[in-house]
Amino acid sequence: MEQISNEKKLQEMARQIRRNIITMLAEAGSGHPGGSLSAVEILTTLYFQEMRVDPANPRWPERDRFVLGKGHAAPVLYATLAEKGFFSREELLTLRKINSRLQGHPDMKKVPGVDMSTGSLGQGFSASVGMALAGKMDKKDYRVYLLLGDGEIQEGQVWEAAMAAAHYKLDNLTAFLDHNGLQIDGPVQEVMSPEPVVDKFKAFGWHVEQIDGHSFAQITKALEIAKTIKGKPTMIIAETVKGKGVSFMENEAGWHGAAPKKDQAAQALEELA
């Protein structure tokens, strides 16, 4: 599939991915809309502009890898993979149902295009470090991308992995922090503040970029910069809005893990028309 370089087309794709997320969650009756919607532009840019992947050959050894650290945002990953052609859009409607490949959290054994099973927060980070290390060891030029939640970085394993990535100079690893400011129990700042995140990742030896996580231009630019940074991994702190694109979901912690009812989904799809 051709990569998309036109911003307008990226926006159209992002809107379609948002529609997929709402539709599949409404059909599933459970799941995580808020943190899926906040990461749409990041995944759209990665899969339709940045990453070297082949939907016809999902295990291609030379492919770029993507690890969804915040595995509960599975809907945004599935919605993106379907649009990319890894499987059909119709299959999205099987999300969370018995005998489906689309588990509540991503399963690499079941879903073509999923590079790592995640769901337990923090574990994806270590896996992405392992992938980047293996790439360096084998002198391969594939890149590894990771998406972290800002609640997720409360996990101790995140900092073990961050330390290791810098120690091993993994400049083939680029992480995004989906900095939407909300977790299940409320604002991240109130539950257990991880701030200052920029200083923390810098202190851990990372190159840090700060962007608007809904701006394709800024995401693209940060990814370009990441490729020029040598000897360090890059952390792109993406300021995002949880529930982005659906008025009644935006900045509401309650939409972390609740699916829209039929009428709510209809309203959301109208807004995303």
Add this chain to the structure above:
Amino acid sequence: MEKVATRDAYGKALVKLGEQMPQVVVLDADLSKSTKTHDFKKVFPERFINVGIAEQNLLGIAAGMAASGKIAFASTFAVFATGRAFEQIRNSIAYTELNVKIAATHAGLTVGEDGASHQAIVDMAVMRALPNMTVIVPADATETEKAVFAAAAHDGPVYLRLGRAPVPILFDDDYKFEIGKAVVLRDGKDVALLACGIMVNEAMKAAEELAREGISARVINVSTLKPIDKGTIIKAALETGALVTAEEHNIIGGLGSAVAEVIVENAPVPLERVGVRDTFGESGKPEELLEKYGLTVKDIREAAYKVIKRKKG
């Protein structure tokens, strides 16, 4: 009898394995001199990763490397591998069926003086309970080397349980190790002694004592705890009618439990379990600990008499 710790055999086997398989990588968490992975590090520094004191990350990185085509051997003490990093093993390794070989050393009471905080006595239970996990407990240096190669050839996760203390070499190079196969080391008809790890040698000695006393004891090395060799266990139950298990592990969840599960469903016979009696250990010399916690030849011999009595009763 020459004595070699299974961790020493592991270190040497890794080097041989590394020479044969370029895709083998070894990871450690600041214990490479104790786990003996430093043998591999010396020969293949470019394929050795030290993650520092961070066991969760150790297993997570190993998973990521395995997902990228490596056969990853990850080593630390058994307590930390299976305790602190249990959920990393569960979700990133067992659930994913990735090619990570968790080679955990310093298992059991024979860690010795470091005390209970460092003595893994539930690792077999928790690893055995994980879907997709293969669990191997070698009895000596020879079996360890063969198990390392078998683990590398096996597609999927393996837990390899190794010890700190030197143990007698029981097997020569002709010994055949196969994942999932228990080995009858000595035939007998009155009772069967099923053991793993360091307790295999104790079971052999107990069988010799029993023989002098007129009792014919079969000794079976159940080095693969999972998948367990049901056939050999059922056959022993049917032919001897009385079983004793012996393990350097809590009696809950380990070899005794695994054997009990097999026989109650297939060939119910009396069973006595020799193991740590659901308590933590303490500091002491390995042999002192084995004696205090009931893991000696004498304990196996007494269990044999007890189970034979139950059979006749």
